[in-house]
Amino acid sequence: MADGGDAGTAGPLLIEDGEWAGWSCWRGTDPFEDLVGPYYFREEAAGRMRCAFRAEARHMNGMGFLHGGAVLAFIDFSLFIIARDALKGDPGVTVSLNAEFTSPGQLGAL
Template identity: 55%
Template sequence: MDGGAEVSSSSRLVETGEWAGWRTWQGMDPFEDQSGPFYFREDETGRVTCAFRAEPKHMNGGGFMHGGCMMTFADFCLFAIAWRDLAGSHAVTVSLNGEFVGPARPGDLVTATGEVVR
């Protein structure tokens, strides 16, 4: 996805259901569309929270969330948190490492927050 105003204007505000008030970029990244849906919202201070509801399609053979799904969500979150700072630039994730501290199961709400420090 590209950064900047075009990204903001292409996000869709969800108006009903569990995700009312959240935004999504469905239709911009086919891989994330297949993996998600993922959502984000910005509070009055500009802090971004990302979230999604774990579904059976996100699970591995052991019944827990697949690590690849978690890393895909983390990559989505990196962009959602940083897109304003990109100021119209293009961005790709060059490196992403993760350590999993606990499992997610179907029905769990998975959330992430962060901040740009550099």
């Protein structure tokens, strides 16, 4: 299930092989994230969540650096993963999100 599994499945899917083995991805409930992801997450010590994605060519801007919008979309996903247990199945939206970029992201960066 290296690619996240069946495209018809919605919700968290455990990745069983490849670079992301042991991580999960969330598929089928947010068309925008399905388009710009995949984004991955796993639970670590003390219940802390870690989120990651690999910067691909499609995430780059016209200068060849990671597009700020791609970073903000990933941050928005990460906020959901961190908050999802507290939401207890209720919907939520990001009302405000600010960022200051200190250096450009590179192709292939994690």
